[in-house]
């Protein structure tokens with residue numbers, strides 16, 4: 237079948253399943269779950285994989301699930317990913333009342349479009365003409381949150397990294413995959429659009445514990461050591477460092493106090509903070525992190541507490557593969573028109589796709605169709621076609637381009653990328669964190 241005809245057949249298969257794909261996305265939207273706790277979502281995806289006839293369905297990193305669609309030959313494997321987790325946003329209209337979880341980052345749409353892509357490629361018979369396999373991969377815990385909870389999972393030996401794709405990388409679940417792609421939501425875009433080849437910041441994760449001394453807050457405060465005062469001063473010292481952060485490094489430090497004390501009538505003796513130290517290069521992350529740690533230690537010294545600073549592997553800056561981005565952009569231009577495609581705009585925030593982009597060629601374009609600020613109560617889907625259907629088509633079309641004709645595009649992209657091993661990945665993070673100790 238000619239390329240154009242093949243692409244039309246795949247899009248027609250996706251269109252024929254339009255309502256089903258949207259329904260999958262809406263079903264997940266109504267049942268949001270937090271990272272590493274996405275059990276129901278993971279079971280649902282696993283069931284859909286089984287229904288679609290995916291092979292070798294397996295679980296990874298607690299709730300991650302992957303399955304294979306075989307091509308005509310098995311020269312190369314392309315992952316098509318969607319993220320399972322929601323964010324904590326209790327005021328969102330579809331928040332889970334117990335956990336406060338809400339799909340206020342659009343990850344439900346990623347899963348639906350990943351399934352839509354799989355439907356398009358399987359139902360159309362396209363895989364019989366493609367020289368590679370597709371690994372559909374629902375990944376857990378992209379949002380780097382609930383640090384204390386995840387540290388407990390680490391202590392229990394269930395994970396060794398806080399982020400989902402990090403854990404998947406470390407556990408070897410990406411070892412047999414050569415390239416990967418997924419689509420993220422873009423909210424409040426000025427017009428319907430696709431943005432390719434954007435950057436995202438990296439960060440170091442941080443958990444801090446100030447340990448003071450309890451005393452009666454009214455009767456004998458002079459006998460106490462106030463850990464909350466140390467934390468407050470630490471935040472002020474961090475703020476005083478902001479003028480030293482260069483605009484070009486896009487440094488963002490945003491600590492929160494996750495525990496401010498135990499009892500209002502007792503001098504706080506156990507106060508905990510979490511923070512990210514973000515920047516767009518590893519060097520800038522390290523520079524800012526050193527200043528932040530100095531601020532924390534200085535505040536602790538001033539008040540006389542002790543302090544424990546736990547620096548953890550956050551996410552690496554995102555570097556998207558240009559050749560894959562350009563194939564994706566061509567498909568987007570054909571589907572939506574040239575004016576709807578933009579390149580190089582920064583992706584707001586950070587993503588564990590950054591870590592994957594260190595070890596293999598990866599893209600994470602964004603597609604609009606959402607409104608309201610991300611991670612806020614206002615976030616919602618404005619245009620279901622753009623949110624669910626367009627990304628499914630664009631990923632399927634790009635998969636066809638990559639895997640056609642002996643997978644020549646995919647093979648060339650793979651062979652031109654300096655693939656990193658799991659050991660190199662772990663060593664990089666060890667080096668980054670060692671620097672701040």
Ligand SMILES: [Zn+2]
Nearest residue numbers: 323341379611
């Ligand atoms: Zn998010």
Ligand SMILES: [Zn+2]
Nearest residue numbers: 341342343420
């Ligand atoms: Zn997200």
